[in-house]
Amino acid sequence: MTCHYQIKMSNKANIQFLDTLRALATLGVIIIHVSTPVLKMTYGRNMEFWWIGNGIDSCVRFVIAMFLMLSGATMLSKTYKLGDFYLRRFMRVLVPFLFWSAIYCVYLWQNLPTKSQPADLFSIFSWALNLFVNQSISRHFWYIYMIVIIYVFVPFLGKAVRKLNKTTLWSILLVWILINVAQTFHWFTISSWPVLLQHFFGYIMYSGYLVLGYQLMKVQIPSYRIRILAAFVFILTILIAAVSTWFLSKQAHKLDTSMYGSLTPNTLLQSVALFILLKDIATNNKIVRWFITNLSNYSYGIYLVHVLIINLLFDHKIFWTMAHPLLSLPAIVSLVLISSFGMIFVLRKVPGGNYISG
Numbered sequence: 001m002t003c004h005y006q007i008k009m010s011n012k013a014n015i016q017f018l019d020t021l022r023a024l025a026t027l028g029v030i031i032i033h034v035s036t037p038v039l040k041m042t043y044g045r046n047m048e049f050w051w052i053g054n055g056i057d058s059c060v061r062f063v064i065a066m067f068l069m070l071s072g073a074t075m076l077s078k079t080y081k082l083g084d085f086y087l088r089r090f091m092r093v094l095v096p097f098l099f100w101s102a103i104y105c106v107y108l109w110q111n112l113p114t115k116s117q118p119a120d121l122f123s124i125f126s127w128a129l130n131l132f133v134n135q136s137i138s139r140h141f142w143y144i145y146m147i148v149i150i151y152v153f154v155p156f157l158g159k160a161v162r163k164l165n166k167t168t169l170w171s172i173l174l175v176w177i178l179i180n181v182a183q184t185f186h187w188f189t190i191s192s193w194p195v196l197l198q199h200f201f202g203y204i205m206y207s208g209y210l211v212l213g214y215q216l217m218k219v220q221i222p223s224y225r226i227r228i229l230a231a232f233v234f235i236l237t238i239l240i241a242a243v244s245t246w247f248l249s250k251q252a253h254k255l256d257t258s259m260y261g262s263l264t265p266n267t268l269l270q271s272v273a274l275f276i277l278l279k280d281i282a283t284n285n286k287i288v289r290w291f292i293t294n295l296s297n298y299s300y301g302i303y304l305v306h307v308l309i310i311n312l313l314f315d316h317k318i319f320w321t322m323a324h325p326l327l328s329l330p331a332i333v334s335l336v337l338i339s340s341f342g343m344i345f346v347l348r349k350v351p352g353g354n355y356i357s358g
Contacts, residue, residue, distance in 0.1 A: 016282045016289070018070060019296035021275065025067050026299040027337065028060035030306050033140065034332050038325055043255045051242075052325045057260065058241035064143060064262040065209050065271035071147070072210030073217040076158040089151050093300070096358035097144050100304040102128075104137045107308060140307050150207055161211055169215055176208040177268065184264045205263055209271075216275050230277040237270035294341075301344035301358030302337070309339045 038053030105128040109117060118127045131137045135145055161169060182188055183205075190198050221227060241259050244266070248256040259266060283289055295302075313319070313332065320328045347357040 016292070017278050017280055018073065019292050020278055020281070021066055022070055022299050023292045023295040024274070025063045025070070026295055026302050027333075028063040028066075029140070029303060030336050030340070031060050031329075031333055032057060032063065033307060033310055034320070034336060035325075035329055038320055038329070039255060039257070041321075043249060049325050051246075052329075054242050054245055055238070056329060058238045058245070061237075061241055061260050061262070061267045062271040062274055065267055066274065067143075068147075068150075068206060068209035069213030069216065069271060069275060071150075071154075072213030075154055076161055076210060076214040077217070078158065080155045080158075082155055085155055086152075089148075091355065093144070093148060093151065096301065096304060096356050097141075097148075099356040100308075100358065101132060101137050101141070104308060105131060107311065108137070138307050140303070143303075146203065146206060149203055150210070153207070154210070157207065157210065158214075161214055166215075169211065173208065173212055173215065176205070176211075177265065180205065180208075180263050180268060181265050184258075184261070212268075212272070213275075216272065216279070219276075219279070221276060221279050227277050230273045234270060234273040234277060237266050237273065240266050241270075298341055298344045298358075301347070302340040304358045305343055306336055306340045309336050309343070 035053045035056045038049060039057060042050040042053065108131070109124065109127075118124045135142055164172075183190075190201055193201070244259040245257055248258060258264075261267060283292075310332075313335065318332065318335070320332060322328050323331070344357050347353040
């Protein structure tokens with residue numbers, strides 16, 4: 001079936017292109033968590049497989065930046081009543097997060113050695129609370145901890161950016177980019193700062209993506225040449241990420257994935273290039289539109305549950321090592337995506353499921 005794409009400036013097209021970017025980011029985060037074990041297990045042992053994992057991983061470094069940019073694009077232009085905003089964010093973000101945190105805790109408890117399992121209710125609660133406080137329930141939940149804190153300041157950040165003119169905002173973003181560059185090349189470091197100050201600085205730096213998304217939402221793409229340039233830049237950032245990771249790892253004599261970081265200039269450039277490439281592009285194909293809309297709609301739930309699916313597959317020996325990675329990785333990514341989507345879909349059909357599914 002042929003898929004026809006077109007560029008529109010209507011609100012409907014804008015919503016669709018945001019859905020497309022969110023769907024790609026959702027797929028990308030699954031790809032990262034499925035392909036990362038290839039990198040860690042094969043470096044220095046099987047470089048053919050390592051380059052496959054490195055290449056795939058380098059294609060989707062935009063995911064965290066894109067999620068944040070989409071939040072900025074959709075949230076900073078609006079005025080909120082604080083009570084309503086925080087209540088909606090609590091119901092939309094925190095309630096599903098707490099539900100899935102409990103599910104992950106049950107999974108982790110079941111996988112503990114019998115002698116290490118807390119037995120009574122108080123011990124189980126204390127054990128689970130310790131996991132929650134120390135952000136060790138699951139490796140991907142760090143993003144939820146961060147975004148909850150950032151959302152606290154979104155109404156105030158939105159009010160501030162709406163008062164600033166275009167030149168001032170772009171100047172602020174330029175300073176933000178320069179700080180990211182300085183951090184990437186270790187021209188300054190925050191490792192000696194107090195922990196709370198490090199976290200605060202990190203939240204400020206990640207918040208820059210919200211402002212960037214807000215600004216890019218207002219940019220008009222004047223010609224196809226700009227999109228072609230954006231496509232070229234996107235491909236270039238993939239090559240830079242892959243080659244730099246290989247070079248840095250070789251220099252360090254161990255795997256070094258620092259170039260994969262969400263705040264590196266290369267990741268920032270990759271995210272902006274993809275945003276510009278797809279901005280205001282819509283499709284009339286009903287199947288593609290259905291897939292994009294639903295994947296975007298279920299994106300938060302899929303984000304929350306997908307690592308649990310990956311772990312369950314691993315428990316049943318469904319892992320990238322079962323075949324050549326060019327075959328096993330796409331197969332596992334598809335299986336995780338379908339399973340995660342299906343689980344959230346079914347949960348939303350249960351009475352009250354909308355509140356806890358994500």
